[in-house]
Amino acid sequence: MPEATGRPDLEGLACRAVAGEVDALDQLCRALRDHIYRLALRFSSDPEAAADATQEILILVVTHLSEFEGRSKLTTWVYTIASRHLLRTARGPVERSVAGPEPFADWIDRNLAPAPPDRFDEAEFRVLAGEVRLACTYGMLLALSRDLRIAHLLGDLVGLPDSEGAQALAITPAAFRQRLARARRTMRAIIADRCGLIDGRNPCRCDRQIDASIAYGILDPTQPVFSRLAGAGPPIPTGTIDAAARQLDTATAIAEIYRSDPEFHAPHSIWETLQRECPALTR
Numbered sequence: 272m273p274e275a276t277g278r279p280d281l282e283g284l285a286c287r288a289v290a291g292e293v294d295a296l297d298q299l300c301r302a303l304r305d306h307i308y309r310l311a312l313r314f315s316s317d318p319e320a321a322a323d324a325t326q327e328i329l330i331l332v333v334t335h336l337s338e339f340e341g342r343s344k345l346t347t348w349v350y351t352i353a354s355r356h357l358l359r360t361a362r363g364p365v366e367r368s369v370a371g372p373e374p375f376a377d378w379i380d381r382n383l384a385p386a387p388p389d390r391f392d393e394a395e396f397r398v399l400a401g402e403v404r405l406a407c408t409y410g411m412l413l414a415l416s417r418d419l420r421i422a423h424l425l426g427d428l429v430g431l432p433d434s435e436g437a438q439a440l441a442i443t444p445a446a447f448r449q450r451l452a453r454a455r456r457t458m459r460a461i462i463a464d465r466c467g468l469i470d471g472r473n474p475c476r477c478d479r480q481i482d483a484s485i486a487y488g489i490l491d492p493t494q495p496v497f498s499r500l501a502g503a504g505p506p507i508p509t510g511t512i513d514a515a516a517r518q519l520d521t522a523t524a525i526a527e528i529y530r531s532d533p534e535f536h537a538p539h540s541i542w543e544t545l546q547r548e549c550p551a552l553t554r
Contacts (some may be wrong), residue, residue, distance in 0.1 A: 281345040289337050308537035314357045316409040318367040328353045328546045352438040354421050376461045382483030398498050403484050404477040404505035405497040421448035500535045
């Protein structure tokens, strides 16, 4: 939820919402829900779990909004609530399927096909390759322990400074930097000499993992999960690849790839649930 010209004044909306302006609360929740959903989706790699977590986090935000004292940015306060809630959630089957960085990297190495499949038309092929890219990069996140994963998400993907990331996780800035450094080291070990998105000389290509992803049930070509969420299977923009290639640090480079993710939107059912759960606060 970076600040930018033209973005809503979240602190102002929060003050008006606490004062009883339902329209302000409506605008605030709509401004926050997609950002919370994207954080939850990256944390769990499971759209259904992310939707459930987003509902629960939004309810926590709404019901505790009067406790926001303005000592930090509202976004930091919301990420604090979101991060702590995500860390408390039960591990779902998708998260449990990734046993750690070494097994994940070994799976990539063992299942790299010599060539992409040729049985799909061009449109299907592009969607499936994009699906594998998202599944693989999200799988890298699941290879991190939860503590390292949330630090990586807040620090490298959301872009919180160490003071705000530390506040969100209730640790010291030094501890936050240490977790972020460990997360980056783990990501480097997975990426090194593998990911062709980061370095064109590396062997792994998303399209060469399509068949293995189908065989292991990671990818259903008739129902691609991430592409369905995005409404399409967009390729990674050339500018993103160029930006990643210019990074000297592979952990920083992979963050560029994550930033090319489609702007996934939270399901509308989340807002409907919030209205049912908090009828006195929402329309």
